[in-house]
Amino acid sequence: DDKLLTEPLNHPDFFNVKELFTLKDLFDARVHLGHKKGCRHRFMEPYIFGCRLDQDIIDLDQTMQHLQLALNFTAHIAYRKGIILFISRKRQFCHLVESTARDCGEYAHTRFWQGGLLTNAHIQFGAGVRLPDLIVFLSSLNNVFQPHVAIRDAAKMNIPTVGVVDTNCNPTLITYPIPGNDDSPSAMELYCKLFRMTIIRAKDKRRQDEAVEEMR
Amino acid sequence: LRLIHTSTAVQRKNVGASGPEKYTEAFIKKQIEEFNLGKRHLANMMGEDPETFTQEDIDRAIAYLFPSGLFDKQARPMMKHPTEIFPEQRKIQWGEDGRPFHFLFYTGKQSYYSLMHETYEKLLRAQKYQDQLIAQGLPLQKEKRNLAGSRWLTKIELEEMLLEKVSDNDYSRFIQLLQKLVALPCNDIEEKYIQKFSKEVPVQMQKVLIEPLQHDERGVAFSTGEGRRKTASATAIVYDNGTGKMTVNGKDILHYFPVLQDREQLLFPFQFLDRIGKHDTVCTVSGGGRSAQAGAIRLACAKALRSFVTEKEVEFMRQAGLLTVDPRVKERKKPGQEGARRKFTWKKR
Numbered sequence: 001d002d003k004l005l006t007e008p009l010n011h012p013d014f015f016n017v018k019e020l021f022t023l024k025d026l027f028d029a030r031v032h033l034g035h036k037k038g039c040r041h042r043f044m045e046p047y048i049f050g051c052r053l054d055q056d057i058i059d060l061d062q063t064m065q066h067l068q069l070a071l072n073f074t075a076h077i078a079y080r081k082g083i084i085l086f087i088s089r090k091r092q093f094c095h096l097v098e099s100t101a102r103d104c105g106e107y108a109h110t111r112f113w114q115g116g117l118l119t120n121a122h123i124q125f126g127a128g129v130r131l132p133d134l135i136v137f138l139s140s141l142n143n144v145f146q147p148h149v150a151i152r153d154a155a156k157m158n159i160p161t162v163g164v165v166d167t168n169c170n171p172t173l174i175t176y177p178i179p180g181n182d183d184s185p186s187a188m189e190l191y192c193k194l195f196r197m198t199i200i201r202a203k204d205k206r207r208q209d210e211a212v213e214e215m216r
Numbered sequence: 217l218r219l220i221h222t223s224t225a226v227q228r229k230n231v232g233a234s235g236p237e238k239y240t241e242a243f244i245k246k247q248i249e250e251f252n253l254g255k256r257h258l259a260n261m262m263g264e265d266p267e268t269f270t271q272e273d274i275d276r277a278i279a280y281l282f283p284s285g286l287f288d289k290q291a292r293p294m295m296k297h298p299t300e301i302f303p304e305q306r307k308i309q310w311g312e313d314g315r316p317f318h319f320l321f322y323t324g325k326q327s328y329y330s331l332m333h334e335t336y337e338k339l340l341r342a343q344k345y346q347d348q349l350i351a352q353g354l355p356l357q358k359e360k361r362n363l364a365g366s367r368w369l370t371k372i373e374l375e376e377m378l379l380e381k382v383s384d385n386d387y388s389r390f391i392q393l394l395q396k397l398v399a400l401p402c403n404d405i406e407e408k409y410i411q412k413f414s415k416e417v418p419v420q421m422q423k424v425l426i427e428p429l430q431h432d433e434r435g436v437a438f439s440t441g442e443g444r445r446k447t448a449s450a451t452a453i454v455y456d457n458g459t460g461k462m463t464v465n466g467k468d469i470l471h472y473f474p475v476l477q478d479r480e481q482l483l484f485p486f487q488f489l490d491r492i493g494k495h496d497t498v499c500t501v502s503g504g505g506r507s508a509q510a511g512a513i514r515l516a517c518a519k520a521l522r523s524f525v526t527e528k529e530v531e532f533m534r535q536a537g538l539l540t541v542d543p544r545v546k547e548r549k550k551p552g553q554e555g556a557r558r559k560f561t562w563k564k565r
Binding site: 101111117126128129 | 308309310313314315316319320321322323324325329333336337340
């Protein structure tokens with residue numbers, strides 16, 4: 001059992017997430033498109049490649065690296081049977097995100113965030129609740145363009161976060177930010193597809209390794 | 217020596233903070249066993265067969281053994297199956313390893329949001345089907361759903377269905393979504409899903425059956441009516457081909473009702489329909505006072521006359537107030553007051 005858990009940590013890319021996406025895929029899905037110059041957040045400047053006709057373009061090389069780290073991290077969490085919670089407050093993609101979560105066997109929250117869900121969980125849900133082990137933000141702002149409350153709450157409860165940060169978002173509190181577009185349907189479908197494939201891959205790998213261990 | 221202040225007060229558990237009482241599965245099972253045993257004991261006590269003792273028999277037996285004059289039926293002693301008494305509650309939502317069962321558990325309102333998710337999915341499918349039809353060039357089916365005979369579930373019914381609280385905003389959102397779904401023309405596939413959330417409204421107009429005319433041995437058509445007013449109840453038999461004679465409890469109305477006002481009340485239905493000299497009436501009346509008896513007979517005559525007259529005239533009678541039961545009864549006297557409304561004389565000092 002110990003070997004099962006420590007073995008994947010010795011490899012930099014145990015689940016081979018690099019092969020799931022290419023730069024061309026990201027470009028075709030319009031991940032590089034950001035908001036206008038006026039909406040730019042100060043802390044997103046390192047991730048921005050440039051500005052054309054007042055619209056920010058996100059550096060896809062950095063996105064590739066961040067995406068690989070984030071997917072690798074989610075795969076490890078899924079391998080160790082952690083609870084993953086998908087959050088997105090975009091009304092357009094609410095159904096897509098919920099379906100993705102259902103297909104993976106993980107959890108989603110694309111609705112109004114009640115104040116004490118993470119910090120007051122024992123009273124809101126019951127005595128023995130288990131909180132999520134990873135929170136994935138497919139859009140890190142809420143409907144009034146403020147940072148989502150869950151980012152701060154996850155930091156308070158020591159829950160690691162993975163988030164797609166657009167040019168108007170604050171990437172500081174997110175552990176694995178992924179600079180990229182969160183407004184186009186094609187980009188969101190790409191992210192959902194990638195997360196779904198990594199989680200399913202990691203869970204299958206876990207089942208195979210457990211079967212191999214049992215056989216011995 | 218310093219005096220250490222000690223108290224013998226025990227830590228009180230905060231009854232309010234723990235929420236509504238939670239019934240464990242073991243508790244419910246025990247209650248069901250006790251109920252079945254009690255049912256058999258009751259059957260033995262009443263001398264009936266324990267095997268074929270139904271819920272109605274239980275209710276009758278309890279009403280016999282514990283008679284109660286309380287007005288509220290829910291306050292009287294009752295013996296029902298525990299599933300009817302203890303409300304259905306949510307069991308623990310997560311498994312042994314801590315992972316919740318439902319994928320929307322972390323939202324807080326999982327059943328409501330999963331309902332919204334499913335309804336939205338149906339909406340998307342209906343839109344796709346509509347797009348397909350338009351692409352093929354087929355005409356959109358215009359089937360008007362019968363909206364008049366059905367209503368959506370109320371908020372309380374939805375709460376019962378989902379086993380969790382639903383706020384007003386959430387409820388209105390859900391109804392709006394359902395209406396959007398219904399508005400799409402091609403929703404035959406989703407018909408079954410919508411039927412889960414719509415209820416039949418029973419026809420409100422309870423058509424009062426007007427009894428047909430009966431004929432006695434001589435061939436004369438007659439009809440009966442009953443009426444009540446205050447504490448008086450009356451029955452009237454109105455015969456056709458008459459001379460306008462009216463008999464009450466065997467006596468003529470001139471003898472029974474010496475006051476003109478009462479006789480006018482009796483004549484009013486006939487006068488309204490212009491049939492004063494055409495009908496004979498035989499009435500019986502009991503209870504009440506002079507005026508109450510007159511009112512009761514008036515109502516009884518009017519009800520009997522419905523059979524002789526067209527539907528339009530029945531509507532005229534109803535609008536004139538001839539067919540409405542007068543709900544006024546004597547108001548009870550309250551304590552601390554002289555009568556029903558009169559207060560005792562107020563003295564300043």
